[in-house]
Amino acid sequence: DTAVSQTPKYLVTQMGNDKSIKCEQNLGHDTMYWYKQDSKKFLKIMFSYNNKELIINETVPNRFSPKSPDKAHLNLHINSLELGDSAVYFCASSQDLGQGGLGMMQPQHFGDGTRLSIL
Amino acid sequence: GENVEQHPSTLSVQEGDSAVIKCTYSDSASNYFPWYKQELGKGPQLIIDIRSNVGEKKDQRIAVTLNKTAKHFSLHITETQPEDSAVYLCAASHRQWGKLIFGQGTTLQVKP
Numbered sequence: 001d002t003a004v005s006q007t008p009k010y011l012v013t014q015m016g017n018d019k020s021i022k023c024e025q026n027l028g029h030d031t032m033y034w035y036k037q038d039s040k041k042f043l044k045i046m047f048s049y050n051n052k053e054l055i056i057n058e059t060v061p062n063r064f065s066p067k068s069p070d071k072a073h074l075n076l077h078i079n080s081l082e083l084g085d086s087a088v089y090f091c092a093s094s095q096d097l098g099q100g101g102l103g104m105m106q107p108q109h110f111g112d113g114t115r116l117s118i119l
Numbered sequence: 120g121e122n123v124e125q126h127p128s129t130l131s132v133q134e135g136d137s138a139v140i141k142c143t144y145s146d147s148a149s150n151y152f153p154w155y156k157q158e159l160g161k162g163p164q165l166i167i168d169i170r171s172n173v174g175e176k177k178d179q180r181i182a183v184t185l186n187k188t189a190k191h192f193s194l195h196i197t198e199t200q201p202e203d204s205a206v207y208l209c210a211a212s213h214r215q216w217g218k219l220i221f222g223q224g225t226t227l228q229v230k231p
Contacts, residue, residue: 004162031217041206041224043163048217056218090162097216098151104170105151105212108219110162 003027004111006091012117015083021076021114023091031055032074033092033108034066043090049074050097081118088113121146123211125222133230138199140225142209143191151212152192153219154183158205167194199229 004025013019025032033056034046048056052068063079074091091111098105124143132138144152150171155163169176169183169192176183182195192211196203206226210219 033217041157041208041226043208043221043224045218050217056215092162094217105217107153107165107168109165110155112160112162 002111004091004093004109006089006111006114008114009112010115010117012119013081014119015081017081018077018079019081019116020078021089021091021116023074023076023111025072025091025093025109027093027095027109029093029109030071030096031094031106032068032071033094034074034076035090035092035110037088037090037113039087046089047074047076048097055097078116081116083118086116086118088115090114121211121213121220123209123220123222125209125225127225128223129226129228131228131230132199134199134201136199138194138196138203138227138229140194140207140209140227141191142193142211142222143189144211144220145190146211146213146220147190148214149190149211149220152183152185153210154181154194155208155210156205157208157224163208196227199227201229201231203227204229 031050033048037043047066049068065077068074092108094108095106153168157163185192209222
């Protein structure tokens with residue numbers, strides 16, 4: 001059983017198009033994330049949602065719009081795709097933000113990524 | 120701003136040798152330090168993590184050490200095997216809840 005699943009695995013499209021990536025987790029987690037990994041393997045957070053509420057928005061262009069219809073899903077919609085958007089996008093989830101109790105951050109579990117290529 | 124420096128960027132060892140990867144962080148509020156293994160075409164997989172109230176943690180051939188004073192932590196892999204070959208990513212928590220700052224990654228190659 002896949003814990004964090006993303007679709008599609010590969011996405012090849014033309015500059016200027018609009019595309020969406022879907023993510024689902026079956027771990028019962030409250031928090032979900034989107035990360036971007038560049039060609040040098042550097043992984044950087046884009047967004048996080050906790051119980052469908054946006055928590056982190058890391059100065060990402062407003063062409064990127066996350067949507068969380070419920071706790072188990074976090075989708076990423078990208079408008080007017082640009083060459084620089086080519087990257088691997090990873091979805092992740094964690095039990096919660098870790099802000100409660102002892103304030104212990106919870107482990108994040110990643111999907112296998114969506115490779116976005118802009119022609 | 121907050122950052123995590125990871126070294127070396129590439130590491131090649133013979134099967135059976137040990138491998139050590141080091142990371143340095145800048146945010147004194149960081150209190151959680153996970154290590155991920157990323158195989159080709161796959162997502163990062165958590166292999167071990169450590170919290171700031173602990174100096175060392177082991178799990179079979181893998182260990183992580185933390186030096187809060189110096190703000191660095193290290194991954195130690197003993198008796199390396201070819202299947203250990205992958206990209207290893209370190210990360211440190213940010214004072215903003217849920218945020219992880221990642222290092223640049225280390226490509227480990229274990230030669231049979």
